[in-house]
Structures are given as structure tokens and as C-alpha cells.
Amino acid sequence: MLLVAENIHKTYTTADGPFEVLRGVDLRLDKGETLALTGESGSGKSTLLHLIGGLDTPDQGTISLDGKDIATLDDNGRAALRRGTVGVVFQQFNLIPSLKVADNIAFQARLADAHDPDWTGHLVTEMGLNDHLNKYPEQLSGGQQQRVAIARTLAPRPRLVLADEPTGNLDEDTAAIVMDLMLELVAASGAGLLMVTHSQALAARLSRRLHLKAGQII
Amino acid sequence: MNVSVTEGSDRSRASREAPARGGDRALPGVAGRYIAALLFVLAPVQAMAQGFAGLGTEVEGFARPAPDPVFDFPTDHGPHNDYRIEWWYLTANLEGPDGTPYGLQWTLFRNAMAPSESDDWRSPQLWMGHAAVTTPDAHYVAERLGRGGIGQAGVIADPFEAWIDDWTLRGDWETLQMTASGSDFAYDMALTAQGPLVLHGQQGYSVKSAEGQASYYYSQPFFQIDGVLQLPEGDIPVTGNAWLDREWSSQPLADNQTGWDWFSLSFDDGNKLMGFRLQQTDGSDFTSATWIAPDGQTTPYSNGAFSATPLATNADDVPIRWQVTLPQHGVDVTVAAINENAWMATSIPYWEGPVTVTGSHAGIGYLEMTGYD
């Protein structure tokens, strides 16, 4: 099993007192499997994604990737996890504005010391970015930027791809194209995919779907 | 114990760090009093030493001592400007009213940069005065430097006067008046000769090495001396014996001679002994001695007769107990410093102080040692 999350709890302190975002969530994902996580705003789906991505730590519960518990990792361990094992596609792309497209795509793979020019070239071609390699992110449309971000995430061949509303900032047509590409390439890379979305249509395209409500899977 | 250094101190500290020590290596041909005489001119401008390194071997233009001299007094009490190095060197063993032994030194060195004299600042004659008083637990030192030609320092043969600043040694050699002062001591002495002048070596031609380096050397070892020492603890009337050395040359030592130990001993039986040992780089010594009978009759001894062997050293590795022998006169004595720390912290540092003599002969004397800094 690629990913096993068990009994995840997470509480945030807010101005109005503690707020329990996740209340005992269990989740499993096999490699090559694609899983959609749906739910309303505030249901905790992004928080769950962040915990799995090692961007934050759960208060309680275990998250194991390839049988290894990541909830207990320290900062550096989680950084290493984010570098190579897990890739995150953000809603707002989070490209590095001062790097050219080519460098942005290669960035994470280089960071992880896992740069494979052939695979990266394949990603660039598939994403239709060959004409844009020497441009800067700000010169691209939103859809193009997200394609760059997806290519960057897949370049180090992560075991697990996490996507947080990857098409949330894109118009409907673009979103569909980007989603097609992402699913295709994730499949080609053999990674597992966990995608947060509030779109039922998108969720339906994945192999499995979980719905989160008030911090629990239903 | 209190070693006192007066106005020469700034200079001497610096000079001991650089040129004097370096000078030993740079000027292998000079030792002992010669080092002092040659190098003192470096001290004020130590950093210029490099331009001066050649002096040790440059004797062109200066006269050289020749055997069998005939001295002409009082003229020869005066300076010999055509020789490079010359001194008027007086040491005295004194005793206070309570029997405390004291030592006293008054020295005027002349060093010439050229064999000439001029009556203005262009004079190439440089003068250096050293004065010291040694008590059993203190040693007071003063140094003066000056140039010839302008009247600050010099020697006149007749009427005899040797002076630098306010220090003077004047008189007719039957009687002499002598003064010197430092910032913490002064003295005013009267000397009366009790015997004749004494010529060392062959009629005053004193050989200093196997290669034949030599100097002219005579002494008046028979001065009776009395006067007052002004010391920090008060004025002390003293009496005793003084020994005045006169020596001049141009390049008197050999290349391989690095230091010198000089003894002037007065035995209780009235005999006196002058002996010196020149240390050589190969570890051997060159020695010379003069036996002086109470009536002034002298017997010179060339290399090997006289021997001096260090027995003990002070904290600074300067020998302060010696075994001294001259078998021809049955001399086998131990010479020991009255004050171990009679270090002359002057431009050219050396050790000079009063000693006691025990063993085959008893007596007192003076010891000078160079090459230990």
C-alpha cells in the first residue's frame, strides 16, 4: 500500500478558540490509483492534503508512505519527503517568477537530485510547452502556468502526487485540458494521485472518491 | 634585587631585540668590548643596521697596531683618531663604612667612522659613556651618547680630561677626579696612583688571536680611590682600589671570536692578575694574561697559560662563578660575582661587576663578560 493514513486528528487555534478540522480520518491509496477528495469549504480536505504532503503535522494518527510513518519526521525529513517522494500541485501554481519555464520545470528534480532530461523532455512535449521554455511564468496564461507546475511536480518522478484544486484558477475549457494532461502523465509516471476538488465532474474522472464533511470521511 | 637602568634604557631595550644580537652574526669579526664599541652607533637608528653591516671588516684607511710600540705620555693618554676603536675603562672595588662591598664603573668608548676629526657636526668620532654602581643587591646603570667635534664629548691628553656631558675623568694620572650621574645614582671620586703604568703583552702590544689581531693595551691598576656614592638609599662614603685600562685598535679580533670574559684580580698579597678568554666559534678559547707584581713588574703570558672555566650561571645563563688558573704562579682560584645581576642593559648589553676571589689566592676584582645576551 502506497499511502495509509489512520485516525488523523488536527486542531487549529483560531480567534474563537480551538477548532478541530480533522476528526479521525482514515485513508488508503495504492500506487497507480487516483483518489478524489471532495467536500465543502472548511471540511478539512486541504488540511488533510497538507498533512499527507508533509507541509504540516497531525496532532494524532499515523500517515505512512510505503510503510514509513511520516508524521514523526522532523523538518528536514519532511523537506526531503516533499523534495522527492511527494509532489504537490498548488491551486495558484507557485512558480518561481524569476526563473524561466525550463528552469522552473527542472527545479524540483534538481533539488531532489533526480533530474532526468529524457523524462523532463517528455513532460515538456506532452504539456505542449516546447515553445515556452525560454519565457518567464508571467508571460504565460494561467493554464500554461499550471502545466508548468504539473511538469515540475512530475519531473522528479514522485511516488505520490497531491493536487490541491489544480484547476481552480482556470476557466472551464482550460481546466479540462490541464486535467487530461495531468491524469495522463500521472498514469504514465506510475504515481498515485490524491486530488482535492470541489468539482463533482472532476472527481468523477478519478478512480475513487472520498467525501469529507466536518472533518470526517463519509 | 633591583636592577636599575637609566637614560639609556629606551634605546637599549630595542637594541637588544634587534641589532646587537643580529650584529653578533652579522659582524663575526668583533667581540666583547669591541662589539660594544662598534655597535653602539647602531642603537639610535636601529633599523638602519643593514647599511652598517659591513663595518666589521672595513678597516681600510685606519691604522693598525704594530709590535714593539713605544708609548709617549701624556700624548698617548689622549685619543688616537686614526684607530677605529678606543676606550678609557675604569673599574673599582669599593667598601662602605660598614664593610659593604661596592663596584663602580666609568667608561668612555670612542668609535670612529673615519680616521679623522672635524670641529663641527661632521666629526666622524662617536662617543659612548657607560657608568655603573653595583651593590650586593642592586645595579645602577647609565649610558650617554654623543658626537665628537662639537664639545659634547671627547678626550684631551694634556691636561688630561676625558668627558661626555657632565661625566668627567680629569687630572694628571697621578691624581684624577671622576664624576658620573644617572637618574638614580651619581658619584664623585678622587683617585691617587700608588704604582706605575703597566703595559700588557709585548710592551703594550696585546695579541688577541692566533691570526695575529692585536691592540695597544696599557693599564694603571694601582689607583687608590675614595669618594661618595649617591644612591637612592642615601650618600655613602667609600674607599677602595681602581683599575684604569687604556686600549685602542682598528680590527683587533678574529672572525671566529664571538665573546669575551675579562678578569682583573687584586690579590690580598699585593699581586694582580689581568686575564682574558676569547670564546671562539669552534668551542676553543684564546687566552692571554699579565701577572703584575706589587712593584709593577709584569710577566705576560700568551695563549694557553691562563684558563677560565665557568662553574655556575645565573638565571639568564651568564656565568657568575669561575675557576681561574695560572699554574705558572700557582693560581687556582674561584671567582664569584658579588651581585649576580650586574647586567649592563645599555645599547650593547653585557655583564660587568665586582667579584670575590677565593682558593689558592684570596682577593677581589672585576669581571666583564660579553656574548651572553
Added chain:
Amino acid sequence: MTVVTLQALLSHWWRNPLQLFTLLAGLALATALWSGVQAVNAEARASYDAAAATLGEGQYDRLIRADGQPMAQSTYIALRRAGWLVSPVVQGRYQGVRIIGVDVLTAPGGLGPARSEGGTSIGAFLAGAGQFFANAETAARLPGLNVVLAPDTAPNTAISDIGLVQQLLGKEDLIDSLIVLPRQPKTQAELAMVAPELTRQQAQAGTDIGRLTDSFHLNLTAFGLLSFAVGIFIVHGAIGLAFEQRRPVVRTLRALGLPLGRLIVLMAAELVLFALVAGGIGVALGYVIAALLLPDVAATLRGLYGADVAGTLQLRPVWWLSGLGIALGGTALAASGALYQLARMPLLAAAQPRAMAMAAGRRAWLQGAGAAILLMLAAILMFTADGLVGGFALLASLLIGAALALPLILDRCLAFASRLAKSVRAQWFWADTRQQLPGLSLALMALLLAMAANVGVSTMVSSFRLTFVDFLDQRLSSELYIRTEDAAQSAALIEFATPRVDAILPIQSADVTVAGQPTEVFGARDHATYRDNWVFLQSADAAWDTTFAGETVLINEQLSRRSGLGVGDVIALQGQDFAIAGVYGDYGNPIGQAVIGEAIFAQLYPDVTAQSFGIRLEPAAAPDFVADLDAETGIRPGQSINQAGIKAMSLSIFERTFTVTTALNILTLAVAGFAILMSLLTLASMRVPQLAPAWAMGMTRSQLGQLELVRAVMLACLTALVALPLGLVLAWALLAVVNVAAFGWKLPMYLFPLDYARLGLFALLAAALAASWPARRLARTPPADLLKVFSNER
């Protein structure tokens, strides 16, 4: 990982060269100001040190003839033979160069050419082979002489053996002064017995320049510190900007798996690189500043104090290093906070304005407490400080305390204004300005310091100038001043002038020591010139009558303050007691001065004859008089100085004194303007989310831009209002505390409202200029960016 991260970090600057420029420029400017001022200081100090080492000035007592004439060489020998350890010095000018002859055998240890290049011989030095020692600059001016280069020799000075110099200067058998060695023999004849014509001049007297130049250096050092403070503000602003702008990128990098520790190390390394580059540029700029200032500084010091300072700059490793050190240290100081924040910044949370506001509140409280303590300290020091150190402690606590208090004062002002505001828009403006205050406060503090220093120093300078001009009018009242070459000329002058002029006033003086202070005693002829023109700070009845009668003495303010003597106290001259009848202002004179009647002066100092004369006559008749004098007596026109000429020369010297100050004033203000620009640029990036609601509620972008400009000018205005009283207090401290400690006289303080208004205008202009670019950028913010504020959560 390191390479790719550095590439990502550095790429930011290639894409944003303007930001790179502001960062580097901020760092470089701060370094430049600091190292420039330090360079000037270091150069001047090195010159004095060389001079002091060469001449032994200030360290040793000297014997000189009371009348200032050289002594016979036989006097020197007589002293040596009497047990005096003295060393002869002869000096003079040759081809404009100060030539000094010494005797190396008797000179004290550290004297003489300490080091020389290449081979040189003691023999050559001693035996008159003709070697002179001088630095390269001086050597070039002595082509005829055999000069050995000795870089540490004092500027414009050549040293050689005394015999050689006597010959060169035509002073055979003459000696100008004797250095008295510190340790003298136990037995020594009385000086009066050996050489009664000589007087002993205490160390630190006469030629000592340290005390005087110290004040000037302290002035410069204060500016150096001020510019350093302003510089730190700038660097802080620049680094704050750089970090603020890259906050999202930093989040992205971390999200992509870059460990925090590595990130911080790399960003620190990046800053070190920039600090080195900018520091290098800054030191080079500082060199230029110093090179531009130094001729003025040198001229000022020479004019004011007679201190020879090399007019050219040497590259001294000390200030290269200190400049780079300041750049690195300043960067570290400014960056440590930013890096700490970076380390604490949560990976996920969006910017938390509320938390930041709370932290800012805590900081404000701490600042307020610090300000209160420092200002209280300043208040205490105002009444207790009586030395230079105390004076500068007062300045420092006053300035820093006021700077720390500024944000609180502004906050209160804005809160008050917002309560008065009627319209919603005005309320929003005031509230928004208050919110911006923490981010701008550093820049505003820099502006406050720059303006206060400007007000303070310009008030001091102008007060000084006014007082001094008045003083010159009082004191330079004779129409002509004539210098004679010898007693014969003096007699001829008196004979020629007596029937032709209203009065002849001989100017004769002797150097003495009064109450331990080096003092010139003047013998003055009874004349209305003195009675009418001299202004007493305090005086007894009929002060001039008793003084001209030979019963009393008048002293200058310097002597009075330094010795603590006032009217009624008694001083002794040549063993004779005089009561002090008056104290007069004597601005610009470094040493003490005393005036007694002509007759008693002649009695006490029979050797001194007047060789300077003030001539009172119709001003119009002066040119004819000078021409006739030449024809009749051979006293050449060159020996006469017209009063107007002296005044012009004196004034020009004092004008130059403050050229340096003025230049630094302008630089400091420019730098403060730059600080404002930085801060506004920093804020601009954070401003968009705050402005977006206002925009959404119907304000146009150009209106928003205008408001930004208005806001900056308004804040500068408020700062200027605080700076003015601060500057005046600063001026008071400079005039009444620092000046008294440094120069020995207190200056009346004048106010110059027009100058302050002009300065305020400049400050506002600087603020407006600095704000206009960010405002323009804001006015041109694409609507999409403003919209994004609403669509982006992070």
C-alpha cells in the same frame, strides 16, 4: 541542491534589477558615508601621528629662548656638560618644506626617521653625507637634495642630521629648541645658572595640536556615527524590502522541499555576497568622498590649527577593512531580524497582519521605554556634562532617544487627526496612515536624525560665523599691520610713522605658562583702540585704567575657563602678581592670552621687542602711507597687511572649516531621502491588499496614488516639526557644552528661521521625490492585481 537554490535565489535579482540596485545602493551609501568620514579622520590622524613621532611634539618639554630666537650651539653644550639631557633641534623652511635637523645620538628613542626604505647608512646620516628623510610627496619637492624615502615622516617635512640642516638653512652654530628628555640625571645644575635666557615649555604646549584637532575629529566622528545610524536604517530598509518581496518565493521553495536551515544559510550567504560587493563599492565611494573632502579638511586644519595634514589620500587597509566590516556588520544587524522572521514564518499560513500588528505594538512599547530613559539621561547630562565625552554622550542620548520617541509621537498625532476627521475618506486616510507607520518608522527616524543634525550643525556654524565676524570687527581695528624684520626697522618705522598717524600700537608678546596653560602675554599701549572696541565677558571697574597702569591683567575666555580663574583672582607673571581685571572673548584662538600694560611688559620681558605694529590712521591714507614707508625706510609693502585683508583671510579660513560639515549635511539628507524611498517601496508591495478595498469602494487608482504622495509629505512634515526643536536643542548642546569643552569658549546662539524653513522644504522635497515613484507605481497597479486580492486566499 545548493547550486540550484542559489540560482533560484539570485535569479530574483536579475529579473528585478531595480531592487538589486536599491539594495546594493543602500548598502553602498551607508558604507560610503561611514568609510568616507573614517578615511578623512584616519588620514588626518595618521598625519598628526607622523608629525608627533617625527617632532616628538607634545611628548617632551622643550627649552627655548623666551624671545623665540635661536640659541647658540654653545648653550647646548653648556647644558649637556651641566648634566642636562637635552637634544638639539633646528628647523626652518626650505623650498616651502619644513626642514628639521636632529641629533640622533641624543634624541629620545622614538624620534627621528623611524623607518626608511632601501639601504641607507648611519654614517651618511651622521657624517653629513647629505641624506634627508621624507615621504614621497615631500621628496618630489626637494629635487636638489639626497632624499631617502621614509613613508612615516610627517607631511611636508624633511628630516636630516642637525649639522646638515644648520648648513642648509644658514643657521651654523644655532639651535632652535632643545628637547628635554623625560629622565634627567640625579645631579644637575639649575637651568637659570647655565642658560638663564632659556625658558622651559611644557609638553603639550605651543605646538601641540592634539587637543584642538580632537574637537574637529570628534565633530567628524559624530557625523560618521550619525551616517552609520542612518546607513543602518537604509540597510534595514533595503533588506526588509528584499525579504518582503521574496516571501512567496521562500514559501514555494520550502513547499518544494528545500530544508529551512539550508534556505537560511543560502540567503545569508547571498547577503554576505551582496554586503561584500556593496561594501567594496561603498568603500570606493567613500574614498571618493574622502578625496573630495580631504583637501578642505587639510586646509581647514592647517588654517585653524597650523597642523600639517597631507592633502592626498592613502589607501589604508584599516579603513578598507573597517568599511567592509561596517557593510557586513550592518547587513548582519539588519538581516538578523528578517532571517529570524523567516525562520519563524509558518510554511502555510498567509501573512498575518494581526499578529504583526501585535508584535509591532510590543515593539512600540519597548521603543517608548527606551526613548524615555534616553531622553531623561539627556536631560540630566544637559546640566552635568562638562567634557567632550559627556557632551557627545548628551548628543547621542538626545538623538537616539528622540528617534525612538518619534513613532509614538507620530502615532499620537495621527490618532488625534483621525478623531478630528469628518469624512469617511479622511478617516480611512488617517487610519491607513497609522497602520503604515511601523513600516515607515525607521525611514522617518533617519529623516529626523538627518534634519535635526542639519538644524543643529547649521545653527552652530551660523552662530559661530556671526559671532566671529563681530569679533573680527572689534579686534582688527587698526587700519594697517606692519611687520618689521629687526630692531632697526622697528625704530625706523616708529620714527617715520609718529608724525604721520593717529597712533602706533606695538604688538609684542611672550610665551608663558599661566596656571598650567600655555599663554601668550601681550603688552598693550594705552589707546582708545582697546578701550573702545574690546568687549568684556566680565570685568572689574576701570579695568583698562588699572591694566594700563600696570596693576592688573586681562585674560581671554579660554584661559579663564581652563584655569578656573575669574575677575579678582590673581596670576603671576615673571614672579609678579596681577589681579585679573577682566575676561574678554577671544574666538578662534587655541591658547590662553593675557594683556598687561606696555610699561610693565617692558619691565618684565626686557628681551622682547615689538616687531609687529598696528597703525591707526585715516583708512584712505593707508595706501600712500605704505608707499611712502617703502620709499623712506625700505620697509616693503609686503610687510604691511591691510586690516581688510586680514579679515578676509580669517573669514575664509572659517568658511572652509565648515565646508566639510556642509557637504556632510547634504549627503546625510540625501541618504535619509533614499531611506524613505526604500521604505515606501517595501510598503508598496504590502499596500495592494490594503488599498484594494478602498479601490473597490470607488476611489480611483490615481486618487490612491495622490493620497500616497500626500501621506509621505505629511509624515515628513510631522517629522520636520519634531526635528526642529530637536535640532535647536542639539545646537545648544554643541554651542554650550561641546564647544566649551573642545575650544574653551561659549558661543551665543542665534536662530535662523529662514534656514530652517529652507531645510524643511528640502526635506519635504526629498520625501516627495522618494514617494513619487512608489505612488506612481501604485497608481498604475493593474486592476487585475487589485482584483487578485479578493480571489487569493494565500
